Amino acid sequence: MNIIVCIKQVPNTAQVQLDPQTNTLIRQGLPSIINPDDKAALTEALRQKEEKGAHVTVLCMGPRQASLALTEAIALGADEGVLLCDSAFAGSDTLATAYLLSLAIRRIGGYDLILCGRQAIDGDTAQVGPELAQRLDIPQISYVEAFTLQAHTVLARQKWEDGYEMLQAEMPCLLTVMQNQKQGRLPNLPNLLKAFQTREIQIWDKSHLRGLEIRRIGLEGSPTRVVRVFTPVQKGKCLRIEGDPKEAAASLVNYLKKMLTN
Amino acid sequence: MAINFDDVKNIWVYAEQRHGKLMNVALELIGEGYRLSREMPEGTKVCGVLIGAEEDVKPLEAELFAYGADEVYVLADPLLKQYTTDGYAKVLTDAIEEIKPEIVIFGATHIGRDLAPRVAARLDTGLTADCTRLDIDMNHYINFLETKTTCNTKGLTPEDPKKDLLKQTRPAFGGNLMATIVTPRTRPTMSTVRPGVMKKREKDTSLKGEAINVKVNLTAADIHTQVVDVVKAAKEIVSLTDADIICSGGRGLGGPEGFNLIKEFADKVGGVVGSSRAAVDAGWIDHSHQVGQTGTTVKPKIYFACGISGAIQHLAGMQTSDCIVAINKDPDAPIFEVADYGIVGDLYKVIPQIIAEWDNAEDLLAERSK
Incomplete structure (x- = not known):
């Protein structure tokens, strides 16, 4: 059983603060983490490894320092890591990223299962997984809460807004996994030592990807283009209602009543 | 397969249905598509696209016309009775x-977020996720x-080179930024x-039309996943997006029991219970109640934020509400920056008073039930 887990290193957006003067993001000192849904995917892969035996390869695209995410993954129990790193890859949108990942996965080869996180906390698009599955021409199951592996198939629990479905797919296939509460995992000492002595992280640039078409990658090769980034303005016209709770509540209900009847 | 620029025309809305019932968002998007189509070259139409088994989708055609669709396309086949990524992606791409x-x-x-990227990759075109605003003009x-x-x-x-392109605006970076x-x-x-987020048009049953049946070319061999079981959640579905009034609680409640008061408040004002991410992460309430960038985006008539400080990711999901009321002990809480009305005080003292006062406002209740 060969499992490839795609992970992304992201800034911890839960800790972002705005500069109150300029209304821009304070990016400095923002810690980088493995994207939470991707970490859930990794945890599930390692669980399979423990229960049934599997070789787990972790694949990441990003700048040089993103190899730290791979080191962490190996410390947690993954067998090897591949970092896709090239200035030509920078600025790739979801479709261009999926294309690059598909070429890397073809080079790794021999996979039974691809696991991705459902979505990344910096982009929240949830697109790379399904676009990658299409590029590899394999079935996908998204929004996976849990899954089990059978001889040649995967049985996965897909979350819906109002319940869930149990879906079965032939392997090879791709699952996008959601974070859940039971996925905390700590590195053990042998894995930790391996992670820091490892030669198992390979760094691949564009020369490693056979058949790569430059016109399909990077900023220029991406079909979508970000033209403007901004922060919303705050309303800043809050009417503060003073008085003891009873008076304040009475005034508030009065205002709301007027607003709704206008 | 690349599509030539000169040949393209019209706006398509994927009219998502489940078990023969249209999703609300389908009608919202028909409304938005209608608005956008009238900003595009004359004759541009908004078209609803139904996919499913014939018995499920046929009865929905009239509804799409009544809400403003100029044309309705129907892609029907017994193999499309249940949603599958492969089946739906193939017929829609074709x-x-x-x-x-x-x-x-x-x-x-x-479903939309499962299907759209698969179709975009087949077509080699760009896809923008989770938009909260669309502009042509x-x-x-x-x-x-x-x-x-x-x-x-x-x-x-107005003569910008991007003037004819669809400008898609969405929250990014955990809701901390907006990007076009x-x-x-x-x-x-x-x-x-x-x-x-988008507005439905007023239903007009005098608007009628003839749906166009599109030939579907699909075999069982095209579908590689199998639905083994469908399970509906036993718990009550929280319909945040349809609510006129939402009473949300956050970390300021101090513990899970605080949601008892929020529930009582919501019941009194005819609203539903929402929450911040902090309260969900603390395990005080189920994720289905969460409002914000990683939860549900809402736009009620009144949004009560109780003990919610106003993290940007929360604001991203509620700041377009018609009226926002903030109740918080901390006078400097960012929630007051987006609120229309604010009460600085202990929510455990303030909310019971609002509940009491609400009974004195029969007019308000009468107005709401209109």
């Missing part, structure tokens, strides 16, 4: 390649930037749009 719409929009539901867009954002619009004119994204060189432009 139809797009054949009929060549300029824009295709989907509700950002689980440059004046509308510039006005939005000037009044609702900190964006510098200097040098931006275009798809300049491939067609169709594809987007998923958050449920609850």
Whole structure:
């Protein structure tokens, strides 16, 4: 059983603060983490490894320092890591990223299962997984809460807004996994030592990807283009209602009543 | 397969249905598509696209026309009775390649977010996720930037080179930023749009039309996943997007029992219970109640934020509410920056008083039930 887990290193957006003067993001000192849904995917892969035996390869695209995410993954129990790193890859949108990942996965080869996180906390698009599955021409199951592996198939629990479905797919296939509460995992000492002595992280640039078409990658090769980034303005016209709770509540209900009847 | 720019025409809305019932967001997007189509070259139409088994989708045609669709396409086949990524992606991609719409929009539901990227990759075109605003008209867009954002619009004119492109605006970076994204060189432009953000048109049953049946070319061998079981949640479905009034609680409640008061409050005012991410992460309430960038986007008539400090990711999901009321002990809490009315005080003292006062406002209740 060969499992490839795609992970992304992201800034911890839960800790972002705005500069109150300029209304821009304070990016400095923002810690980088493995994207939470991707970490859930990794945890599930390692669980399979423990229960049934599997070789787990972790694949990441990003700048040089993103190899730290791979080191962490190996410390947690993954067998090897591949970092896709090239200035030509920078600025790739979801479709261009999926294309690059598909070429890397073809080079790794021999996979039974691809696991991705459902979505990344910096982009929240949830697109790379399904676009990658299409590029590899394999079935996908998204929004996976849990899954089990059978001889040649995967049985996965897909979350819906109002319940869930149990879906079965032939392997090879791709699952996008959601974070859940039971996925905390700590590195053990042998894995930790391996992670820091490892030669198992390979760094691949564009020369490693056979058949790569430059016109399909990077900023220029991406079909979508970000033209403007901004922060919303705050309303800043809050009417503060003073008085003891009873008076304040009475005034508030009065205002709301007027607003709704206008 | 690339689609030629000169051939494309019209806006398609994926009219998502489940078990023969249209999702609300489908009608919202017909409304938005109608608005956008009238800003595009004359004759541009908004078209609803139904996919499913014939007995499920046929009865929905009239509803799409009544809510403003100029045309309705029907892709029906027994193999489409249940949603499968492979089946739906294949027939929709085939139809797009054949009929060549300029824009295709989907509700950002689980199905929409599963289907749209698969179709976009087949078509080699751009897809923008979770949009909260769409613009064609440059004046509308510039006005939005000037009044609702900190964006510098200097040098931006109605004759901008992007004037004919669909400008897709969405929260980014965990809701800390907004970004506008275009798809300049491939067609169709594809987007998923958050449920609850766009406006339905007034239903007009005098609007009628003849649906167009599109030939579907699908075999069982095209579908590689199998639905083994469908389980509906036993718990009550929280319909945040449809609610007129939402009472949300956050970390300021101090513990899970605080939601008892929020529930009582919501029951009194005829609203539903929402929550911040902090309260969900603390395990005080189920994720289905969560409002915000990683939860549900809402736009009620009144949003009560109780003990919610106003993290940006929360604001991203509720700041377009008609009226926001903040109740918080901390006078400097960011929630007051977006609120219309604020009460600085202990929510455990303030809310019971609002509940008591609400009974004195029969007019208000009467107005709401209209």
